Amino acid sequence: MDGTRKQQVSLRGASEKEITRDALLQKVSRERELRNYAKRAAAAALFIQRVWRRFKVTKMVSLQLQQEWELVVNHYSGMVTANWISNNLLRPFLFFITRISTQHQKADRKRIDSMKLCFTILLESLKSSDTKLNFCFLATGTTEERRTWRYQAQQLTCLSFFILSEFSECNSGAQDIAIVTSLAMRVLVMLTDLKGWKGITDDNHLHADLAVKDLIQFMGGNKSGCYVSIARYISALDNYSSQSKSITQADEPFFITASAITLAVRPFYMTNYDVEVPGMLDVNNAAKQYIVYLLTIPWLVQHLPPVLLPALKHKSILFPCFQALLILKEKVLMEMSEFIKSENIVSFKAIPPVGWALTNIICLATGNESFNQGLDYALYVGVVITLADALLDCLDNIGKKSKALQADVECSTQPADTAMHEGEGTNESLIMSYMDQFRPVCQQWHLKNLLTSIDRDATNKAETVLSNNLECLAKLDLCDVALLYSNLLRIFSALSPIRGSLSVLNMLSFTPGFLVRLWGVLEDSFFSGDKYNSDNHTSENSKHKAFGKKMPKPISKDGANKWVNVLNKFTGSKSQATTDCTDSVGSHSESSRLNEDSSDVWDIEPMRHGPQGIPKNKFAILHLFCVTYSHLLLVLDDIEFYEKQVPFKIEQQRRIASMLNTLVYNGLSHVSGHHNRPLMDCAVRCLHLLYERDCRHPFCPPALWLSPAKKSRPPIAVAARTHEVLAANVRSDDSSASLSVGSVCTFTIYIYIFQENQQMFREFIKMDKASRKMAGEISEPGSRAIEIVVRRGHIVEDGFRQLNSLGSRLKSSIHVSFVSECCLLEAGLDYGGLSKEFLTDLSKAAFSPEYGLFSQTSTSDRLLIPNASARYLDNGIQMIEFLGRVVGKALYEGILLDYSFSHVFVQKLLGRYSFLGELSTLDPELYRNLMYVKNYDGDVKELCLDFTVTEESLGKRYVVELKSGGKDISVTNENKMQYIHAMADYKLNQQILPFSNAFYRGLTDLISPSWLKLFNASEFNQLLSGGNYDIDVDDLKNNTRYTGGYSEGSRTIKIFWEVIKGFEPKERCMLLKFVTSCSRAPLLGFKYLQPPFAIHKVACDVPLWATIGGLDVDRLPSASTCYNTLKLPTYKRPGTLRAKLLYAISSNAGFELS
DSSP states (O other), rough: HHHHHHHHHOOOGOOOOTOHHHHHHHHHHHHHHHHHHHHHHHHHHHHHHHHHHHHHHHHHHHHHHHHHHHHHHTTOOSSSOOOHIIIIIHHHHHHHHHOOOOSSSOOOOOHHHHHHHHHHHHHHHHTTTTTTOOGGGGGSSSSHHHHHHHHHHHHHHHHHHHHHHHHHHHHHOHHHHHHHHHHHHHHHHHHOOOOTTOOOOOTTTHHHHHHHHHHHHHSSSSSSHHHHHHHHHHHHSSHHHTTTOOOOOOHHHHHHHHHHHHHGGGGGGGGGSSSTTOOOOOOHHHHHHIIIITOOEEEEEEHSGGGGHHHHHHHHHHHHHHHHHHHHHHHHHHHHHHHHHHHOTTTTSSOHHHHHHHHHHHHHHHHHSSSSSSOOOOHHHHHHEEEEHHHHHHHHHHHHHHHHHHHHHSSSSSHHHHHHHHHHHHHHHHHHHHHHHGGGSHHHHHHHHHHHHHOGGGGSOOOOOOOGGGGSSSSSOOOHHHHHHHHHHHHHHHTTTTTTHHHHHHHHHHHHTHHHHHHHEEEEEESSSSSHHHHHEEEHHHHHHHHOOOOOOOOOOOOOTTTTTTTHHHOOOOOHHHHHHHHHHHHHHHGGGHHHHHHHSSGGGGGGGHHHHOOOOHHHHHHHHHHHHHHHHHHHIIIIOOOOOOOOSSHHHHHHHHHHHHHHHHHSOOOOOOOGHHHHEEEEEEEHHHHHHHHHHHHHHHHHHHGTTTTTTOOOOHHHHHHHHHHHHHHHOOOHHHHTSGGGTTTTTTSOEEEEEEEHHHHHHHHHHHHHTTTTTOSTTTOEEHHHEEGGGGGHHHHHHGGGGGGGGGSSHHHHHETTTSSOOOOOOOOHHHHHHHHHHHHHHHTTGSSSEEEOSTTTTOOOOGGGGGGGGGHHHHHHHHHHHHHHHHHHHHHHOOOBOOOOHHHTTTTBBOOGHHHHHHOOHHHHHHHHHOOOOOGGGOOOOBBBEEEETTTEEEEEESSSGGGGOOOOOOOOHHHHHHHHHIIIIIITTHHHHHHHHHHHTTTTHHTTTTTTTHHHHHHHOOOSSSOOOOHHHOOOOOTOOOOOOOOHHHHHHHHHHSSSSHHHHHHHHHHHHHHHHTTTTTGOOSSSSSSEEEEOOOHHHHHHHTTTOOOOOOOEEGGTTEEEEESSHHHHHHHHHHHHHHHHGGGOOO
């Protein structure tokens, strides 16, 4: 028993079963914390009681003192001296008025009357020239009087600004508070203006000056609340233009506003004082508050009367602000960001304070088409750049937050989504109003003045004393101006992606000499060697002479800027461009081929590291050049580009293309930072426009486009697979993949020539068929074939009825059974030949102009374009969509169709926008007429044009307005460019858009859009209809099958190939069309012709006496186009074979010749 007790004894006598040592320590610790918390709570309660008692007693004493003060003041009949004002008026008044007044308490009637009485008496005193009566002269009295005056003046300053702030929150009809605010502002203006002190002599001037200087120093500090109160007051004002009719300079609101502006700028004039005192005002501190609180007021200039604006625009105000902002940049921007949290201003939700500071500074630094007199351009540009950089960072953060919010809203309920859209509408109108504040920078005089300042001799400039931190801004250079406009363009694009930057881009593009100036800097920086000159000068003349020849057909200029698909749209395929270039140069055909020596010239060394290798001072110039020149290229016609060669010579155009080509390839092939995105976007767009113009009429050697990637191209099969992976990532909206287009797969399209891109296209189809087989869509040959029956006389209608609804299932094989005109089912099995015949015959009938769906262009090559009247036909749009599927089926199966579409139409299928230059390929006559209007020297009104176009369809005329109310808008010299581009846009884009959209829907059911973007318009037509207008006889011979008894050694076969080699190119194409129904060879050679080319023996026995007499087989050759088979009789002589074959292929017949 004792042993058991002994074992249970532990600390404090507690049983071991009851508590352990660790638990006991935790319990003691909790008890200690509870005791400490109780002590702190008791101390806090005592403190709150003391504060409350103090407040209650102070308020009670203040109210009692106020009553006594009112009795004394109202019944005082003696002389109102300065001492009486200080001791009997201000001392009790400042005590009770500051104790009673709080920021969250509205002014009551009694307090307003007290303030009104005090300020009235004080104002009368300040007007007196008697030293005994004027309150100001206490500042020149004894030490005690000066100290008392200093304290009371500071308290009056704080009170006056508090009243101003309170007045901004009151109803405009509160007349009493308006009078009090006006009196307070008058008193404060007189106290801070030494010139308003009456009776100042030389003896007391020093003390008076020190007193004023000290008061202004206090007012410019943080404690006075000067700039916060003024900012709140101005922000509460209505737009001055809306109230200018009712407000005059004699009104109280105008006087209050004028006084507030006067007090706001007063600290800036302290530097003009001759008197130096210890603790002199730090102008930078006042300027910092001025910037943070006043310059961030939304629409500051619009809130103020115009008569007051010169005070804010004066160089003595702007210069210290600019200087302070550049020196204290981090502090100023930090306070601006904190200002958003402290002030609940709606405008700050869409545009941060730094954005309003930017527009306010631009508006204050500029006037009526000029800068303010004496403005330091270098400081101005530096400040705008600094604020624009900060605004871009804020907008980037806002964009990230809005994306996150949108993702959250998508997971929430519908009402939240509705609320978000309502907020977007409000922000949109606010943003448009905000962007109007940038109007000065969108005008030519702004840019021209900055350029003139750059050109001005530095020795003739007035020297400005700057701090060490600002020495670099003593001179303005082109890099600074480029950075300014580069940042502004990025701001406009961020705020309004569609039309935001249009006005400034128009100004930059059409400012004479500006683009040339930018390019001069880039050319000197990136083309310092002589090796770039030799090749350019060699081909300059031959290229230019070729302009008079027939130009190739156009490639559209793409309006889309999607990061991942960019290079897919230029298509590195240069076979067509190679051909065009060879035709232009003539004698230099061999030089157009890709080789190591020529391509090295176009691989610009400074650009081999992408944007990372560009010097910092050239980065903004390059960005501004790309975005401006790409905008100009949209409106630059071919005559200006090739004949007049404005704004650049052809040699310079090649340099620009090579620079951008190297930059884009290397920039996208390496992981690039987010800050390089704007440069890469505009560089891609500019390069794309140059490439398309080169496709339409070559001005660059083919080696230029392919040179950056010639040493590091992956195999075609690898490239095809990587391209498909990237396309899948884009479809799933994988942003990380789109930003790391680093991958070589993005440029695989651009780095291969046309023939290689065709192989990649066939590789895509091969991969698609393999994936369909894995998915079970293809099991055994013919098991999932589509069976259709077609009447030969109604092939289009029957095909449309049976196949149009299949969509992507049309990828499966088709088994066709034909019904003759006698309504009998034709015998025969379809092993691919009948389906090919079906597609070729259907396309021949449907694309015929007589059918009404398509018409031919007025150019000499008679390309196909949708007929505008097709929309009025029964199922017209649906029929065009069906024809898109037919073309897709032909491309998918490798069947050639002997038709070519207008390049403008193909551009729509490739997702590209067409501009003025392409109109010549669609309607040359309209293009000539528009160029006549563009270059018309007289008054365009004489031509009696308006903004309409007349269409004729099915015998009726329709008037279409090019813009709203266009029939009432005459074309003048001022708007003729709008008319020209509106007309071109209608013909090239709007009119054709419904048909191209329908055709595109059908085409992409079978052919992926990413596959199409391997090619440009010319290459698409070649892909559809075959190669050049001649065939390679040896290639055809090597890929020909012989049936019916023929072999490669047969005599007739040997004679056949000898005859074919002797044919003219046109005759060989006629033979190919006779056998295969298409006059052009497969692009990748006859190896890819399906079914293969075959020659079938037709036995024709000739009597021996006929042979001896010189006679040969009399039967004509025939063909089975569905099987690509030539049925050739056994001719014995070359002459007979040639004559019979030419007769057969010229008669445009096939089976019936048998």
